[in-house]
Amino acid sequence: MKTSFTLNGQAASLDLDPRTTLLDALRENLGLKGSKKGCDHGQCGACTVLVNGRRINACLSLAVTHEGDEITTIEGLAQGEALHPVQAAFLEHDAFQCGYCTPGQICSTVGMLQEAADGWASLATQDLAADTVLTDEEIRERMSGNLCRCSAYPQILAAIRSAGGVA
Amino acid sequence: MKPFTYERPGDVSTALALVAEIPGARFLAGGTNLVDLMKLQIEQPSHLVDISRLPLRAIEDTPEGGLRLGAMTTNSQVAADPRVRARYPALAQAILSGASGQLRNKATTAGNLLQRTRCAYFYDTTKPCNKREPGAGCAAIGGIYANTAIFGASEACIATHPSDMAVALTALDAKVETESGAGEARVLAMDGFHRLPGDTPHIETELRPAEMITAVVLPPPPPGGQIYRKARERASYAFAIGSVAVAGGKVALGAVAHKPWRAEAAELALAQGASPAEAMAAELKAARPDGHNDFKLKLMARLGAACLTTAGAGDDQ
Numbered sequence: 263m264k265t266s267f268t269l270n271g272q273a274a275s276l277d278l279d280p281r282t283t284l285l286d287a288l289r290e291n292l293g294l295k296g297s298k299k300g301c302d303h304g305q306c307g308a309c310t311v312l313v314n315g316r317r318i319n320a321c322l323s324l325a326v327t328h329e330g331d332e333i334t335t336i337e338g339l340a341q342g343e344a345l346h347p348v349q350a351a352f353l354e355h356d357a358f359q360c361g362y363c364t365p366g367q368i369c370s371t372v373g374m375l376q377e378a379a380d381g382w383a384s385l386a387t388q389d390l391a392a393d394t395v396l397t398d399e400e401i402r403e404r405m406s407g408n409l410c411r412c413s414a415y416p417q418i419l420a421a422i423r424s425a426g427g428v429a
Numbered sequence: 430m431k432p433f434t435y436e437r438p439g440d441v442s443t444a445l446a447l448v449a450e451i452p453g454a455r456f457l458a459g460g461t462n463l464v465d466l467m468k469l470q471i472e473q474p475s476h477l478v479d480i481s482r483l484p485l486r487a488i489e490d491t492p493e494g495g496l497r498l499g500a501m502t503t504n505s506q507v508a509a510d511p512r513v514r515a516r517y518p519a520l521a522q523a524i525l526s527g528a529s530g531q532l533r534n535k536a537t538t539a540g541n542l543l544q545r546t547r548c549a550y551f552y553d554t555t556k557p558c559n560k561r562e563p564g565a566g567c568a569a570i571g572g573i574y575a576n577t578a579i580f581g582a583s584e585a586c587i588a589t590h591p592s593d594m595a596v597a598l599t600a601l602d603a604k605v606e607t608e609s610g611a612g613e614a615r616v617l618a619m620d621g622f623h624r625l626p627g628d629t630p631h632i633e634t635e636l637r638p639a640e641m642i643t644a645v646v647l648p649p650p651p652p653g654g655q656i657y658r659k660a661r662e663r664a665s666y667a668f669a670i671g672s673v674a675v676a677g678g679k680v681a682l683g684a685v686a687h688k689p690w691r692a693e694a695a696e697l698a699l700a701q702g703a704s705p706a707e708a709m710a711a712e713l714k715a716a717r718p719d720g721h722n723d724f725k726l727k728l729m730a731r732l733g734a735a736c737l738t739t740a741g742a743g744d745d746q
Contacts, residue, residue: 263435280435280477283464303465304532316505316534322461323535326435327479374530382509385525385665390514406665407529 267331269294270338278325285309285320288335296336296365300409307408310366310373311335317373319407336365339372348372348425357421359412367408367418374404375426396427430467437479441643444478445609449639451476456641458501459535461528462544469554471545471561481537485643488512494649497606500539500642504528504594507538517647519655519674523597526659529666539642542595542605542622543634546588546687547668549574559585560631570719576670579716579725580686586630587719589684590623591668596683597657599691600674603647609640619645623688630687651677654740659683660732671728675740682712682733685725695733705737706730 266275269292276291285302288294288311300308302321309320312334339346345353348371358364378394386403387394394400401422402415410418435457438444448454453475457463460481466472485499488510496517498507507513508524528536548569550556556568569577569587577587603619623634636642659672672683678699680692695712703711709730718726 280433281430302468304461304529307529307531310531317531318535319461319531322464322532324435324457324460324464324477327437327457327460327481329437370531373534377505377509377530380509382505383514383521383525384530385522387525390518390521403665404530407531 263326265326265329267328267333269333270335276325280324280326282325283321284311284313284323284325284328284333287325288320288333291325294335294337297369298362298365300363300366305409306363306366307370308363308366310370310408312369312373315373315376317370334369336369339368346372348375348421351421351425352418355417355421355424357414357417358410359414363408363410363412367405367410370405370408371422371425374401374422377404378426396423398423398427401427431470431473433467433474433477435477435479437482439483441480441483441485441608441641442612444480444483445639445641447476447478448641449610454478456480458537458540459503460540461532461536462540466545469552471552471554480641485539491646495647498538498645498647500537500644502538504533504536504538504541505530508533516650517597517601517655517676519657519676520594520597520601520647522657523593523659523672523674526657526669526672527593538594538645541592542598542642542645543636544592545633547591548577548588551588559626560588560633563629563631573721575721575724576668576684577719577722578686579718579722579729580682580690581625582687582717582719583626583628583630585628586626586687588626588630588687590633590686590688591684592689593657593659593669593672593683595619595623596672596681596689597674597676598645598647599681599689600655600676600679601647601651602676602679603645605642606644606646607636607640608643609637614643615640616646619689620691626687633687651679653677653742656736656740658732658736660728671725671732673729673733673736675736675742678742680708680712680733680737680742682729685716685729692733695737699737699742705734705742708737708742709733 298308300306455474557566
């Protein structure tokens, strides 16, 4: 089935079996191996990508449903040699050990910071009417869909805090 | 996944006609549960009719002072809406306590209601399950699994409904609007939308074949406090092992039955002047734990009493 979308700013056209998930299309059909297949069931967040600016699990989304969408993966965040600020913050704070969850963590962070900028609440938000303040508790709650089996959470939290949270 | 075909019609009536006409066809919304179950071959649709882009994505004020949530609104969209946060905080809290940010960005209002149980034996295709294969038996009964029903279970099924959102919608007395066939529309009360398992646990709602949820309508917010609280086995991103929604004098419990459980005995007791603890005790008299899930009695007694106290339910009696 013919499917076209914008991938990291470039037009992409594919002829896909409808069973192909967005994650498999990215990795196997388009050769972008940055997005990772961890659990393949939406439980680990390693496949997180941005679709029209919002973070989703690419493993639970059929590629053919993304006709015309703008998709950004970890490969599309940097501007040439200039890292995205979230990528730079992860490097600066050594926010990984094995690195397998890192592309998903970074894409999820970019999406999460936009959600916070848009004023979205989380379960950690005490006052649903108040402005969003990204405390450590808020960051932990908002990032709970990304697991790190090396448990580099303190460094991930520090990186996110420096990239957009409350110091 | 089993092979299937896919199409994305541009309007509701075409989508309804396609699912009515094609054997094995199913609606696809956010897909966060259906696609996962298709990978496991628990769901095997022959044809997917993608309704995620249909014009059912608005949150509108109703003339009565409530809100109409289009069926394809995302969980994130509803939880972020200022009207929901201001007037239906229990609903915002319930949605935000479910799943992860990524999943809430895809999952829809209608899809949330139609998600399947997370019973471990429903997911284990090497074991019998009356939901997967009617008449096969239930491996959860007597199995090693604790997140099962204490209310309304049957000899065929002891699974629970996994939604947080639906529990809040039940306490808020929401209505489910549907369409089918040649423009036929129905309105179903949230409390009667999901079914108890009985002898047919594979039939989970009152929806008819090829009937589509088009909206969920919230009545004006009831007077009094609202709260949703959830107990789970880790701090975030896990299904409930028990949850409570309070909205005014209405109470609903989650993860205790095959449907969001309206706590009518507790409501009646509160109306008659009972304390929060007494009201929960009245409700839990009808509970039938099975040994593995006995913990839910104490959990729900305490969680319910805490929520009723915080929400101020019964204070005006």
